[in-house]
Amino acid sequence: MDDLYREVILEHYKNPVHKGELDAHNHDFEDENPLCGDFIHMDLQVDENGIIRNAVFSGHGCAISQASADLLLESIIGKPVDEVQHMSTQDVLDLLGIDDLGPVRLKCALLPLKVVKSALYGIEKDE
Amino acid sequence: MLDAHLLRRDFPIFQRKIHGKKNLVYLDSAASSQKPQIVLDAMDKLYAHSYANIHRGIHELAEEATALYENSRQKIAAFIHVGDPAQLIFTRNTTESINLVAMAWGRKFLKEGDRILLTEMEHHSNLVPWYILAAEKGIQIDFTPVGEQGFLDQDRFQELLKRSPRLVAFTHMSNVLGVINPVQEMTQRAHQAGAVVLVDGAQSVPHFPVSVEMLNADFYAFSAHKMCGPTGIGILYGKRSLLEAMDPFMGGGDMIKKVTFEGFIPNEIPYKFEAGTPAIAEAIGFGAAVDYLNNVGMQAIHDHERQITRYAWNCLNKVRGLRILGPSAEERGGVISFELEGIHPHDVSQILDSQGIAVRAGHHCAMPLHQKLNVPASTRASFYLYNTFEDVDALVEGIQTVQKVFGSIGK
Numbered sequence A: 001m002d003d004l005y006r007e008v009i010l011e012h013y014k015n016p017v018h019k020g021e022l023d024a025h026n027h028d029f030e031d032e033n034p035l036c037g038d039f040i041h042m043d044l045q046v047d048e049n050g051i052i053r054n055a056v057f058s059g060h061g062c063a064i065s066q067a068s069a070d071l072l073l074e075s076i077i078g079k080p081v082d083e084v085q086h087m088s089t090q091d092v093l094d095l096l097g098i099d100d101l102g103p104v105r106l107k108c109a110l111l112p113l114k115v116v117k118s119a120l121y122g123i124e125k126d127e
Numbered sequence B: 001m002l003d004a005h006l007l008r009r010d011f012p013i014f015q016r017k018i019h020g021k022k023n024l025v026y027l028d029s030a031a032s033s034q035k036p037q038i039v040l041d042a043m044d045k046l047y048a049h050s051y052a053n054i055h056r057g058i059h060e061l062a063e064e065a066t067a068l069y070e071n072s073r074q075k076i077a078a079f080i081h082v083g084d085p086a087q088l089i090f091t092r093n094t095t096e097s098i099n100l101v102a103m104a105w106g107r108k109f110l111k112e113g114d115r116i117l118l119t120e121m122e123h124h125s126n127l128v129p130w131y132i133l134a135a136e137k138g139i140q141i142d143f144t145p146v147g148e149q150g151f152l153d154q155d156r157f158q159e160l161l162k163r164s165p166r167l168v169a170f171t172h173m174s175n176v177l178g179v180i181n182p183v184q185e186m187t188q189r190a191h192q193a194g195a196v197v198l199v200d201g202a203q204s205v206p207h208f209p210v211s212v213e214m215l216n217a218d219f220y221a222f223s224a225h226k227m228c229g230p231t232g233i234g235i236l237y238g239k240r241s242l243l244e245a246m247d248p249f250m251g252g253g254d255m256i257k258k259v260t261f262e263g264f265i266p267n268e269i270p271y272k273f274e275a276g277t278p279a280i281a282e283a284i285g286f287g288a289a290v291d292y293l294n295n296v297g298m299q300a301i302h303d304h305e306r307q308i309t310r311y312a313w314n315c316l317n318k319v320r321g322l323r324i325l326g327p328s329a330e331e332r333g334g335v336i337s338f339e340l341e342g343i344h345p346h347d348v349s350q351i352l353d354s355q356g357i358a359v360r361a362g363h364h365c366a367m368p369l370h371q372k373l374n375v376p377a378s379t380r381a382s383f384y385l386y387n388t389f390e391d392v393d394a395l396v397e398g399i400q401t402v403q404k405v406f407g408s409i410g411k
């Protein structure tokens, strides 16, 4: 489990690239894991072709949830919305470079994906 | 003085390795304690030797099992210094005990506009049952605030009693701050204000001598699993007059004296509140746990925990970036919750786990208290009779490793 705290995760926790707020955004959402106190807010800018142009997060919580948010945003910027909506638990674990995570920590890792999916919910149908 | 190294041999769990190689450093007894072999044996022996349903059969096994079950109730009554064991109801745990009072007493005797007085340091199990009742009945809830040092504000308590609450419910010891409340004085003042008093004893009965009759609480609740006993069994103590005035909590077998096509007549206490086949083996295991604790001595356990707590408090207080919640070592039970600057409790707990150290991370079922303290979550180490100074050293080293893994995070 020590290797859970690999350089990648710690680096993204300490120095997140995609943390902040976005004035120009057309989708946002926030959610929390009340059990742990993890909180994630996301602002996303989606263009008319359904491509995610920009995305940032803000929030607080454990290293896993915050690093997962940063890594997730890094991977989805430039991607079409429907691709992101089909991302799985395994995709998030792959981003984090983890094979196995206990059930409690899995919730931390998946919170950012849940927030992104909620922010993008219903976009396909609108367009 | 007890010898924790010796006592550890009574607990088979300490023979196992964590993650295949680490010795177990168990610092999560406030959540649930480990079990000595004699408790496991008592339950095994029942199943292998004397098992049958209780209070029903007229045969040797049923009579033996019934006698063991009732004998356990007597042991537990003596353990908390209650003369009449019929005032002890077997429940599943502290939570069920409190719900029983809310449903069987609160529903019958409280009415719209009544007030109840809780505190800001309660466990969810002494909040949510009252929220449910309050919503159902239109009852107002007040909270005695937690002051600077983590103690209840006794002046505010006195003020709030002037609103004439019908019920005052509070914890004997906080599972987050370690604060031990002055139960006897608070109960006396609440009685003077005309209130019925419920005390949550989940963190007190396991750790120091408690005389429920001296405290004079009307209801007192605790769980076996935090005091070397099995899960699935707990106690609600209630004064006879109150229990007799209450309606049953659940209906079914055992709780009736007579059932006809027209209705039923409830049984006497405590059976009135013990519907259905209870956790027989667990009740008997609970009795064995009480025997075990008596043998070690509750005062000795308390003294040992005080030593460990004092040592841990002093060591932890020296760790840079670590902030302990609540009062000084002299003024608390064996629980220390803390924050580490820049590192979330989940991360702390996970890295400690990789070293075989079990602590609790989160809000410890006291979300409102964490909100009040303005701390999203904390890490908690809690101590019991089997913890040693070496356990504390391992914790402090473990925390230093956590800080190393995270480098110079924070400020």
Ligand SMILES: Cc1ncc(COP(=O)(O)O)c(C=O)c1O
Binding pocket: B030, B031, B093, B094, B095, B096, B123, B125, B126, B171, B173, B174, B175, B200, B202, B203, B223, B365
């Ligand atoms: C102060 C306090 N009250 C109540 C409880 C609830 O106990 P149980 O889960 O056994 O019902 C606990 C245990 O977590 C506690 O620490």
